[in-house]
Amino acid sequence: MLDRLGDKWTTLVLLVLAGGPRRFSALGRAVPDISKRMLTQTLRELERDGFVTRHVFPTKPPSVEYRLDALGHSMLEPLAALVAWAERNHAAVAAARTRYAASEAAGHGP
Amino acid sequence: MLDRLGDKWTTLVLLVLAGGPRRFSALGRAVPDISKRMLTQTLRELERDGFVTRHVFPTKPPSVEYRLDALGHSMLEPLAALVAWAERNHAAVAAARTRYAASEAAGHGP
DNA sequence: CAGGATCCCTTCCGATACTG
DNA sequence: CAGTATCGGAAGGGATCCTG
Numbered sequence: 001m002l003d004r005l006g007d008k009w010t011t012l013v014l015l016v017l018a019g020g021p022r023r024f025s026a027l028g029r030a031v032p033d034i035s036k037r038m039l040t041q042t043l044r045e046l047e048r049d050g051f052v053t054r055h056v057f058p059t060k061p062p063s064v065e066y067r068l069d070a071l072g073h074s075m076l077e078p079l080a081a082l083v084a085w086a087e088r089n090h091a092a093v094a095a096a097r098t099r100y101a102a103s104e105a106a107g108h109g110p
Numbered sequence: 111m112l113d114r115l116g117d118k119w120t121t122l123v124l125l126v127l128a129g130g131p132r133r134f135s136a137l138g139r140a141v142p143d144i145s146k147r148m149l150t151q152t153l154r155e156l157e158r159d160g161f162v163t164r165h166v167f168p169t170k171p172p173s174v175e176y177r178l179d180a181l182g183h184s185m186l187e188p189l190a191a192l193v194a195w196a197e198r199n200h201a202a203v204a205a206a207r208t209r210y211a212a213s214e215a216a217g218h219g220p
Numbered sequence: 221c222a223g224g225a226t227c228c229c230t231t232c233c234g235a236t237a238c239t240g
Numbered sequence: 241c242a243g244t245a246t247c248g249g250a251a252g253g254g255a256t257c258c259t260g
Contacts, residue, residue, distance in 0.1 A: 025241065
């Protein structure tokens with residue numbers, strides 16, 4: 001189950017849907033670099049697990065809207081906490097990587 | 111960066127290290143089904159990103175201890191919140207999957 | 221004990237083409 | 241518009257063997 005939260009796209013899609021219902025193509029535009037294939041797959045999994053509901057409007061051409069339901073909203077808070085942490089600390093991580101790269105070069109070099 | 115938290119093993123290793131410093135083999139035993147290969151790789155990434163520090167004791171045979179440093183500890187709280195959420199809601203997810211499987215069978219069947 | 225190197229099979233995923 | 245189907249390359253990761 002933690003695997004799904006760990007999925008690269010799942011989190012991004014959820015964060016977009018946190019801003020309100022979105023249509024398939026709107027999600028595609030809001031989540032950069034996601035392919036139709038992965039967007040479909042991600043949405044199917046989220047629907048399957050009860051995080052989002054899918055509404056089909058039988059217009060022509062058809063449009064489909066996805067929205068978070070109660071379960072999806074409930075996990076938004078802990079998720080947002082983690083995202084907030086990541087934003088606060090990404091600089092520290094970047095610094096750590098620089099230090100690590102430097103010690104790597106020093107330790108294994110000629 | 112969120113990718114790394116999304117990694118299957120990273121979270122599990124971090125949660126074990128939350129209980130205190132551990133040696134390499136102890137981690138291997140504490141995280142079921144992780145291979146030496148993946149444990150090494152996961153620890154390298156965590157070290158690289160400044161979440162854990164690595165202490166080598168020049169005994170014979172050598173032993174290596176990993177422990178969370180400040181950055182690692184700081185992310186434990188949001189992570190724990192997410193894990194707590196998962197534990198509270200895994201039943202709801204399981205129920206959603208059952209419903210989904212049922213509607214799948216009904217919708218696409220003969 | 222801790223971990224690097226290699227092999228090799230599996231899964232993931234993007235590109236492309238087609239449909240209701 | 242919102243998908244589905246198929247293919248092929250790229251990446252993930254286990255098994256095994258080797259070293260300090």
